[in-house]
Amino acid sequence: MKTLALFVVVITGAMLIYAGHDLPAFGDINSPAYQAPMTQYFIEKSLPESGVPNIVTALLASYRGYDTLGETAVIFTAGMAVMLLLRRRET
């Protein structure tokens, strides 16, 4: 069983390293992320519109704020569910 697990891990790792060579180079101007139509908009407008210099945070908390509210609610719900299932009460 351990040999099988090691085999699976090694194969998956080798595939990931092989796939990693296909990623665009760091800062490549022809990368799909840079060519996407919204990229220029966010680079130019995220600071004046949201006031934060970090574009990732501007997207996470401002443009996709509704999504992040849902993520926080998911974490909260998970914590409450574990609390309901596992917490022992003094009886």
Place this chain on the structure above:
Amino acid sequence: MSKIQESVIIRTVVRIMVPFIELFALYVIMHGASGPGGGFQGGVIFGAAIILYAMIYGIAEGKKKMSDSLDRILASAGLTIYAATGLACIVFGGMFLQYNAVPLLSDPALVSKYLIDLVEIGIGITVLAVMISLFFDVSPPESDVEEAKE
């Protein structure tokens, strides 16, 4: 008490390290707007500091730092801060979570920056409370540990 918990070196190092880990967590939360970081990461680091303390000094000591009722209050308070920020934007005539609609300061972008910071703090509070409550929920109660020893 296990052997690792009796070690003077580990107890001293943990006691010295915990405040610095907590300070670093606050830095990561507050630095989220201008660099790498944010509420999720900072909350997890803060939770890890309390979990480290509870692992070495025992669950009962850990619960003195972070009681179950405080945990519940913080977990819901963080989400409430976030949702209330969004609703406040509606009250001032914007859309849900449209931060720059709130007329607190003359510059709408600056209002947006501070409200994003507030939202990050809310996320951090929820995440740290949930992390700690998960750890306490899956850890065995002190009474069981002592019974197992006998």
